[in-house]
Amino acid sequence: MRPHKKHLDFELNLVSFIDLLSVCICFLLITAVWLNVGSVNVKQAVGGQSQAETEKKPMMWVMLGENGDLTLDLKEAGHVPADLRKMKLVGDSGKFNFDSLAKILAQLKEKEPNLRTALIQPKAQTPYEDIIDLMDQFKKSGMADLGIVPL
């Protein structure tokens, strides 16, 4: 007698699986956060410690001028040639010239790898957005410790 052939085709009940996926999608869509909010961390520049307590480390002062002009002033940076210690970057049609700034920062980091601190000194009429853009550019160039100077 021939053995009874067992059917290999079977029906997988997908309804419960589709239900589960639908519930997951609804929940995730409702709870989704579409705005990705982060933070730019800044240390207050002036005050806190006395000058004697402050560790001497390479530092850059960045003074914001009119029409996107920037003045870079390096302190405690012995490895950087004197002509590179103080520079003025002319703005590009009222905005900061980020390309030139990135090039100069790369050049300075090459000469002084320990240069990680920048203190930003805005003017009273500087828009907040410009300050954040500038900080972002410094962070991109490897300046991790940023400070902001009060007026």
Added chain:
Amino acid sequence: MVQSVLKQTALQSQLAAASVLRPENGKGKRNMAADLLLTALIDAFSILVIFLLMNFSSTGDILFINKGVELPKAAKAEVLERNPVVKIEENKIFLENQSIGTGDALFQSLLELRKKFSGDRPGEEFPGIVTVQADRRIKYEFLNQVVVACAQAGFSDIRFAVLAK
């Protein structure tokens, strides 16, 4: 081949059996069961679930951004943590969503926060972190009073809230 297997399985299923109707003229059976391919649907659902899970934020809402307020954008933004929030909206200063008049009042309120922290957690080092949420168009002149008040009250670590680019 695939079609025949599908047809066969559909006919053997309970759904198919229930859907085979005998037409009124009685000339033969007509199969009313449609072979619905669910694979593509499940694929699409799975991709959606994976995408939404990757974007899922478990940190919850830290900031409440009102309509009309635009945060600045930054590419090198760090993860936002829960700290006291100082908000600047329509030339008004808010601390934890409560309106504070000026920079001096903010300084007093921050000092109270600091004292409360010291009272609640004696012996623990004060972190001195504050999150500042401000519209991208405000001038530094206005922001300055917040920066100064925070510094004077011992909140030297300021975190500016930004939108990640």
